[in-house]
Amino acid sequence: MSATGPGAPAQSATADREIVISRVIDAPRELVFEAFTEVRHLSRWWGPDGFTTTTRSFEFRVGGEWDFVMHGPDGTDYPEWISWTEIAPPERIALLHGESRGDTNAFESVLRFEPEGAATRIEMYTVFPTKELRDEAVEKYHAIEGGRQTLGNLAAYVAEIVRKGAER
Known part of the structure; x- marks a missing residue:
């Protein structure tokens, strides 16, 4: 049951095409943002x-691209492509993500980096072109669990950077 009328939460027009994943990462926002924006970091934790x-x-610039291959634990290669559509350091990144440039099934993501005390809350908001593509990403590619694991890998990676920095 959903409420409607003044003061009721609005149902997003894209709700059936969305995936939203968030995590609090025990690191400063600038470091978390940097880990998302520099290839020397991304290649160490992405996926x-x-x-x-x-x-x-x-x-990494508006209109710039990241062309990469993700290698699965079973040896399968997954070609990937990201184009950055908005960059607002250190608060927000928007991007288009598909298998290659021109992919008609590419999805849009917005990443928000919010300070939460000394930590950072990162939210990945993704909208797929259709409900069917979203459902396929969830069911066939385990997108929600994969997204959670990816943010877990980011958290572990930046925790290691923070730990090494504290040792100096």
Whole structure:
């Protein structure tokens, strides 16, 4: 049951095409943002558990692209492509993500980085072109669990940077 009328929460027009994943990461916002925006960091943590990433090209700017391959633990290669559509350091990144440039099934994501005390809350808000593509991403590719694992890998990676910094 959903409420309607003045003061009721609005149902998003894209709700059936969305995935929203968030996590609090015990690191400063600037470091978490940097880990998302520099290829030397991304290649160390990007992807779900057991995956590795090989970058073919990377240019972090509005209109720039990240062309890469994710290597699954079973040896399967997944070509990936991201184009940055908005960059507002250190608060927000918007991007288009598909298998390659021109992918008609590419999805849009917005990442928000919010300070939460000394930590950072990161929220990944993703909208797929259709409900069917969203459902396929969830059911076939385990997108929700994969997204959670990816943010877990980010959290572990920046925790290691913070720990090494504290040792100096």
